[in-house]
Amino acid sequence: MLCRSLLFVPAVNRRALEKSDALPADVVIYDLEDAVAPRAKAEAREMLREHLAARRFTGLRAVRINPLDTSEGTEDLLMARGAGVDAVLLPKVEDADQLSEAARALDEMDAPAKLRLWAMIETPLGIVKAEKIARKGVRGRLSALVVGPNDIQLTTNIRPDAERTELLPWLMQIVLAAKANGLFVLDGIYSDFRDPDGFARECAAGRRMGFDGKSLIHPAQIAPANTAFAPSETDVLAAQKILAAFEHPENAERAVIQIDGRMIERLHLTEARRVLAQRDAIAARAAATATA
Ligand SMILES: CC(C)(COP(=O)(O)OP(=O)(O)OC[C@H]1O[C@@H](n2cnc3c(N)ncnc32)[C@H](O)[C@@H]1OP(=O)(O)O)[C@@H](O)C(=O)NCCC(=O)NCCSC(=O)C[C@H](O)C(=O)O
Numbered sequence: 096m097l098c099r100s101l102l103f104v105p106a107v108n109r110r111a112l113e114k115s116d117a118l119p120a121d122v123v124i125y126d127l128e129d130a131v132a133p134r135a136k137a138e139a140r141e142m143l144r145e146h147l148a149a150r151r152f153t154g155l156r157a158v159r160i161n162p163l164d165t166s167e168g169t170e171d172l173l174m175a176r177g178a179g180v181d182a183v184l185l186p187k188v189e190d191a192d193q194l195s196e197a198a199r200a201l202d203e204m205d206a207p208a209k210l211r212l213w214a215m216i217e218t219p220l221g222i223v224k225a226e227k228i229a230r231k232g233v234r235g236r237l238s239a240l241v242v243g244p245n246d247i248q249l250t251t252n253i254r255p256d257a258e259r260t261e262l263l264p265w266l267m268q269i270v271l272a273a274k275a276n277g278l279f280v281l282d283g284i285y286s287d288f289r290d291p292d293g294f295a296r297e298c299a300a301g302r303r304m305g306f307d308g309k310s311l312i313h314p315a316q317i318a319p320a321n322t323a324f325a326p327s328e329t330d331v332l333a334a335q336k337i338l339a340a341f342e343h344p345e346n347a348e349r350a351v352i353q354i355d356g357r358m359i360e361r362l363h364l365t366e367a368r369r370v371l372a373q374r375d376a377i378a379a380r381a382a383a384t385a386t387a
């Protein structure tokens with residue numbers, strides 16, 4: 096799954112909905128939760144239903160629904176299932192039972208198996224239980240964890256510095272919970288959308304921490320996130336070298352070789368194949384955006 100950039104689009108904002116169709120984000124998350132005022136929930140859902148029916152966006156489509164223990168949440172889930180989106184993002188997940196309940200509801204709606212659940216981890220309890228949520232959720236439809244820094248800040252009163260120093264242990268706990276269970280893990284938003292340097296620094300840090308991509312709030316954040324979470328030219332060249340080296344007959348039986356003075360094991364071959372597959376997926380995404 097290509098998920099370098101996940102753009103939140105308020106479902107109640109017609110202009111943003113229309114604009115999002117041609118944007119080069121890998122994923123659009125249509126938001127029915129925090130970006131929509133309580134009195135506008137039904138209107139937003141109807142606007143989104145209509146918008147999704149046209150199927151113009153060529154990347155992955157996700158809908159962030161309201162919590163399932165509200166009547167809005169159930170209506171949102173029904174709409175998302177009917178619209179044939181790729182994923183439903185559940186907000187403020189604090190317990191694996193919330194995922195079982197959502198998966199059961201989707202099964203009862205005869206939703207296809209490819210409709211995945213993504214879970215936002217954005218409260219103290221969600222962070223503490225992230226591994227359990229991931230482990231149990233993966234038995235159902237769960238395929239990604241998404242960090243929610245604004246709610247983390249609200250619910251913990253943490254005041255992280257620009258490098259997110261104080262948040263790092265919690266972020267790494269979420270990354271580890273996802274990795275231990277084969278899930279994608281997606282970094283949170285950067286609210287200061289007119290600060291490209293700070294955003295680029297946070298993307299680079301997210302990449303180093305093992306995140307697969309970053310949640311975004313503004314179109315200007317898409318290109319830098321796509322670059323930060325893609326393999327660099329150097330990564331691609333190194334991957335090609337590793338592939339070529341292990342294909343050489345003299346290395347056919349070798350578990351360990353050296354390239355340019357560096358020890359390379361067969362596990363690096365797996366990583367090299369992953370890099371080249373990601374490069375190909377990125378090229379396909381760019382072609383789809385260009386012809387949209
Ligand atoms: C933050 C914004 C309100 C800023 O909007 P605006 O003032 O309109 O910005 P610009 O004038 O710079 O916009 C330029 C054009 O781009 C379009 N635009 C802006 N944002 C988006 C978007 N997200 N998707 C699609 N298009 C967008 C504008 O319409 C302008 O278009 P044009 O008229 O053609 O020039 C706004 O960016 C925004 O609403 N962002 C999303 C906010 C959101 O969804 N928030 C909820 C999700 S994040 C969250 O919940 C956090 C998490 O849960 C946590 O706990 O951390």
Ligand SMILES: [Mg+2]
Nearest residue numbers: 217243245246
């Ligand atoms: Mg939130």
